[in-house]
Amino acid sequence: MADEADKKAAPEKPKPAGYFEGETMTRRTVFALGGQALGGAAVAAVALPTVGFALAPIFDRPEETWEGVGSPDDFTSDTYRQAVITIVDGVGDTGKTTVYIRRGSEDLGEDPDVFIAISNRCAHLGCPVRFVRAAGTFICPCHGGVYDFEGKVSGGPPVRPLDRFQTRITDDTLEIGPRYSVTNSLEPVRARDPGEFTGGIWEYLYPPRFTVPPAP
Amino acid sequence: MPKIPIPKALQKPAKPGTRSNGAEANGAPGDNGDAVKTDEKRDTRPDLVETAKEGGIDVVGWVDERTGASPFLTGMLLRKVPKGTNWFYTLGSATLFAFVVQALTGVFLAMYYVPSATQAYSSITHLTNDVFLGEFVRGLHKWGATVMVILIFLHMGRTFFFGAYKYPRELNWVIGVVLLILTMVMGLTGYLLPFDQRSYWATIVAMNITGSGPVMGPYLADFLRAGAEFGGTTLPRFYAVHMLLVPGLIIALIGAHLYLVVKLGTTAPPWMRAEPKPKSLREHSVGAGTNGQPNGDRGDE
Numbered sequence: 001m002a003d004e005a006d007k008k009a010a011p012e013k014p015k016p017a018g019y020f021e022g023e024t025m026t027r028r029t030v031f032a033l034g035g036q037a038l039g040g041a042a043v044a045a046v047a048l049p050t051v052g053f054a055l056a057p058i059f060d061r062p063e064e065t066w067e068g069v070g071s072p073d074d075f076t077s078d079t080y081r082q083a084v085i086t087i088v089d090g091v092g093d094t095g096k097t098t099v100y101i102r103r104g105s106e107d108l109g110e111d112p113d114v115f116i117a118i119s120n121r122c123a124h125l126g127c128p129v130r131f132v133r134a135a136g137t138f139i140c141p142c143h144g145g146v147y148d149f150e151g152k153v154s155g156g157p158p159v160r161p162l163d164r165f166q167t168r169i170t171d172d173t174l175e176i177g178p179r180y181s182v183t184n185s186l187e188p189v190r191a192r193d194p195g196e197f198t199g200g201i202w203e204y205l206y207p208p209r210f211t212v213p214p215a216p
Numbered sequence: 217m218p219k220i221p222i223p224k225a226l227q228k229p230a231k232p233g234t235r236s237n238g239a240e241a242n243g244a245p246g247d248n249g250d251a252v253k254t255d256e257k258r259d260t261r262p263d264l265v266e267t268a269k270e271g272g273i274d275v276v277g278w279v280d281e282r283t284g285a286s287p288f289l290t291g292m293l294l295r296k297v298p299k300g301t302n303w304f305y306t307l308g309s310a311t312l313f314a315f316v317v318q319a320l321t322g323v324f325l326a327m328y329y330v331p332s333a334t335q336a337y338s339s340i341t342h343l344t345n346d347v348f349l350g351e352f353v354r355g356l357h358k359w360g361a362t363v364m365v366i367l368i369f370l371h372m373g374r375t376f377f378f379g380a381y382k383y384p385r386e387l388n389w390v391i392g393v394v395l396l397i398l399t400m401v402m403g404l405t406g407y408l409l410p411f412d413q414r415s416y417w418a419t420i421v422a423m424n425i426t427g428s429g430p431v432m433g434p435y436l437a438d439f440l441r442a443g444a445e446f447g448g449t450t451l452p453r454f455y456a457v458h459m460l461l462v463p464g465l466i467i468a469l470i471g472a473h474l475y476l477v478v479k480l481g482t483t484a485p486p487w488m489r490a491e492p493k494p495k496s497l498r499e500h501s502v503g504a505g506t507n508g509q510p511n512g513d514r515g516d517e
Binding site: 054055057058060062087088089090091092094095125126127142191192193194195196205206207209210211212 | 333334416417420421423424425427428430431433434435437438439441442443444445446447448449
């Protein structure tokens with residue numbers, strides 16, 4: 001009994017500084033939360049720009065470049081001619097790629113005034129393919145991918161036809177422009193990396209990238 | 217064998233319940249130490265060797281008094297390991313050594329290497345052919361990478377087959393797997409740096425494999441390349457990941473990995489059996505017949 005009486009008699013804890021009736025947060029809590037918030041803001045002010053700096057190239061689309069490869073009369077419809085173009089500036093040979101160019105073939109139902117520029121980048125994993133004139137096919141040295149005269153897959157692991165480049169004629173010079181990919185029925189789509197399917201549901205599973213222009 | 221002067225702070229702590237001074241804990245009888253001291257008193261000149269020894273001990277004591285690091289060090293260095301611990305248990309340390317070799321040789325290679333698409337290859341040929349011992353240091357880094365991967369897998373196999381990944385060490389297994397992945401990232405990013413035909417095309421293939429992952433793949437490949445095509449910033453990007461980002465993560469995770477090894481201790485090999493407790497320590501010998509005895513035994517009494 002005496003104990004309980006002592007408890008009642010014990011003086012109440014002194015109120016902390018700044019206490020007022022009906023407060024929902026002590027001053028200590030306010031300062032703790034405020035300090036955390038300030039620290040978080042300071043971290044975000046440094047971290048967000050830094051991460052954005054590293055991620056920026058994902059959202060950057062380089063300017064389209066067009067490069068002349070010669071007179072349109074140099075190209076025929078029955079075979080390809082090679083040309084080397086620069087797709088990335090300032091990195092020497094690394095930025096160059098080979099293009100196989102021909103005129104549209106009436107036998108294949110194409111307009112003879114249209115030029116077809118096929119990329120030598122294999123649609124499997126990106127090795128350089130070579131056009132074998134005797135067989136009329138493109139052959140990849142890495143994993144045995146084979147493409148027919150139009151660049152459609154005729155054997156091996158590639159998942160889609162060879163990519164193409166846009167073409168135009170300026171001042172009687174054939175110019176090669178941005179790359180685009182094609183579906184199995186040669187419908188143009190936005191440029192894709194090798195190894196990615198095109199057409200149908202794959203257009204959603206491989207969403208459009210910001211770094212490449214839309215399909216022509 | 218001469219007695220190695222170990223500062224008291226770093227000596228093995230005495231077993232609880234035994235009273236001993238530092239000399240006894242170090243394995244030397246106490247009276248022997250006294251004899252040495254009386255001999256010293258005859259010669260007033262300080263013995264140079266003894267002074268040097270004392271100096272080292274003083275330095276350790278000075279640092280220990282200000283850091284309090286000695287319990288941590290003695291706890292780590294003098295910790296008990298189970299009976300049956302054998303050479304297979306050194307594979308983790310061997311992997312750590314391989315990593316340290318990679319880190320050191322990597323720092324020195326960075327003094328000569330130029331991470332630029334137009335200069336990388338020529339800087340590699342320069343450091344390999346012209347720089348004194350360049351071929352050796354580069355060879356250490358190149359072959360050391362392979363050795364490190366092999367050692368990691370041997371270490372992982374030891375952990376798996378000895379059952380050392382089981383409770384309570386699952387988290388350390390997970391950290392180890394992350395370290396394995398980071399080491400693979402090191403292998404991938406480092407492979408590009410010589411910038412010859414092989415490393416260029418291998419990296420093209422690796423990035424295209426990355427890009428073929430659904431939904432996130434194309435963006436991830438763009439991030440690695442810094443654009444849709446292999447360009448001027450791709451090589452510096454790989455270089456930064458290879459020598460700054462991933463090594464930092466690896467060092468931090470190795471710290472966590474080792475902390476857990478020391479904290480949780482190592483496991484005995486699976487063929488070791490627990491030694492039976494002496495009879496005096498068995499639970500049923502204490503207060504037998506009154507508590508915890510099966511009913512059948514009591515019925516016979």
